[in-house]
Amino acid sequence: MNQVDIKPVEFDLPSQASPSTSCKPSQAWARVPQQPGPDERAALKAEIKALLKARDAVLVAHYYVDSELQDLAEETGGCVSDSLEMARFGRESKQQNLVVAGVRFMGETSKILNPEKRVFMPDLDATCSLDLGCPSEEFNAFCDQHPDRTVVVYANTSAAVKARADWMVTSSIALDIVGHLHAQGQKLIWAPDRHLGQYIQKQTGADMLLWQGSCLVHDEFKAEELKMLKAQHPQAMVLVHPESPADVVALADVVGSTTQLIKATQTPGVDTYIVATDNGILHKMRQFAPGKTLIEAPTAGNSATCKSCAHCPWMAMNGLKNLRDVLKTGFDTGLGEVHVDSALGKQAYRCIDRMLDFAKTHGISGPRGQGRLEQAHKGVGPA
Numbered sequence: 305m306n307q308v309d310i311k312p313v314e315f316d317l318p319s320q321a322s323p324s325t326s327c328k329p330s331q332a333w334a335r336v337p338q339q340p341g342p343d344e345r346a347a348l349k350a351e352i353k354a355l356l357k358a359r360d361a362v363l364v365a366h367y368y369v370d371s372e373l374q375d376l377a378e379e380t381g382g383c384v385s386d387s388l389e390m391a392r393f394g395r396e397s398k399q400q401n402l403v404v405a406g407v408r409f410m411g412e413t414s415k416i417l418n419p420e421k422r423v424f425m426p427d428l429d430a431t432c433s434l435d436l437g438c439p440s441e442e443f444n445a446f447c448d449q450h451p452d453r454t455v456v457v458y459a460n461t462s463a464a465v466k467a468r469a470d471w472m473v474t475s476s477i478a479l480d481i482v483g484h485l486h487a488q489g490q491k492l493i494w495a496p497d498r499h500l501g502q503y504i505q506k507q508t509g510a511d512m513l514l515w516q517g518s519c520l521v522h523d524e525f526k527a528e529e530l531k532m533l534k535a536q537h538p539q540a541m542v543l544v545h546p547e548s549p550a551d552v553v554a555l556a557d558v559v560g561s562t563t564q565l566i567k568a569t570q571t572p573g574v575d576t577y578i579v580a581t582d583n584g585i586l587h588k589m590r591q592f593a594p595g596k597t598l599i600e601a602p603t604a605g606n607s608a609t610c611k612s613c614a615h616c617p618w619m620a621m622n623g624l625k626n627l628r629d630v631l632k633t634g635f636d637t638g639l640g641e642v643h644v645d646s647a648l649g650k651q652a653y654r655c656i657d658r659m660l661d662f663a664k665t666h667g668i669s670g671p672r673g674q675g676r677l678e679q680a681h682k683g684v685g686p687a
């Protein structure tokens with residue numbers, strides 16, 4: 305396996321930001337909204353529901369955002385899912401406007417797939433360490449050095465990086481596509497997540513040149529502490545997202561995308577699960593498999609270098625207030641509106657469309673199992 309030496313990304317709090325509004329993870333910065341009180345929350349939710357109707361908008365939310373936003377999306381006919389299904393749902397929805405509760409690349413992907421619709425986000429500064437760690441100029445220069453390689457990028461990238469790629473993949477379809485390209489004898493550039501790339505390389509045997517990005521949430525899961533936790537719960541099934549380090553993945557019973565991990569919580573005869581992914585997913589897991597015991601995988605302990613709370617600080621920037629504000633004023637002022645240059649969007653569309661076409665041709669309905677998950681769990685999936 306080949307690797308490239310890329311300078312690590314800094315996530316220091318910008319000096320102009322107020323420390324009181326920063327997120328707790330020591331290596332990340334974000335403006336995490338203060339949680340309103342119960343009365344205000346109820347009023348905000350009612351206002352958001354009315355505004356979604358008035359604005360002909362649908363709310364699509366990621367599994368990692370606040371549980372109240374997830375519930376709101378489903379109560380109003382929107383959806384809660386992974387990044388690709390969010391975009392697909394937006395494209396198929398009859399509403400002319402989309403509100404994406406997630407991080408920036410998700411809003412961009414929605415806009416690329418739905419250029420005729422207006423796309424909004426509660427906070428356009430909600431980004432992703434993988435996206436930040438793969439600037440398009442450096443990535444283009446890197447690709448230029450290896451013109452013989454097919455470029456495969458993860459969904460967690462900017463529109464500009466997608467515009468350079470031959471294929472975009474999500475974690476649920478990456479193994480199929482890389483396996484397919486490898487069988488054709490193609491050599492690959494993979495970006496940006498090094499752990500996911502390493503996992504896929506190991507599973508498929510493909511020749512992959514790996515960009516050295518990482519997710520600041522998954523990078524913090526600790527293998528030594530996970531071993532100790534497993535010893536305390538020997539009957540537990542360990543569910544790990546492949547953005548986690550290889551020594552954590554090695555301890556997994558199930559390695560998979562968010563949707564695949566949620567589905568795993570319905571494994572017959574298993575009552576306890578140790579979950580190594582953003583803890584925002586526990587809300588959907590509790591709905592999908594009520595009564596099961598869910599334990600968060602450790603991110604701290606003797607081997608920890610940095611204490612993380614297993615929750616993405618950028619996903620946490622999505623709140624009821626900024627969602628309401630965008631719906632109330634964004635349609636007139638442009639607050640929270642996602643723009644993608646149309647020529648760049650057309651270029652980026654190709655690699656996404658290629659993946660969608662592959663999924664259709666190979667009978668993979670989008671992120672594998674997503675449709676089945678929603679159908680299987682009546683009352684939680686979208687209408």
Ligand code: SF4
Binds near residue numbers: 407431
């Ligand atoms: S959880 Fe990780 S991969 Fe997902 S948006 Fe946050 S930083 Fe990016």
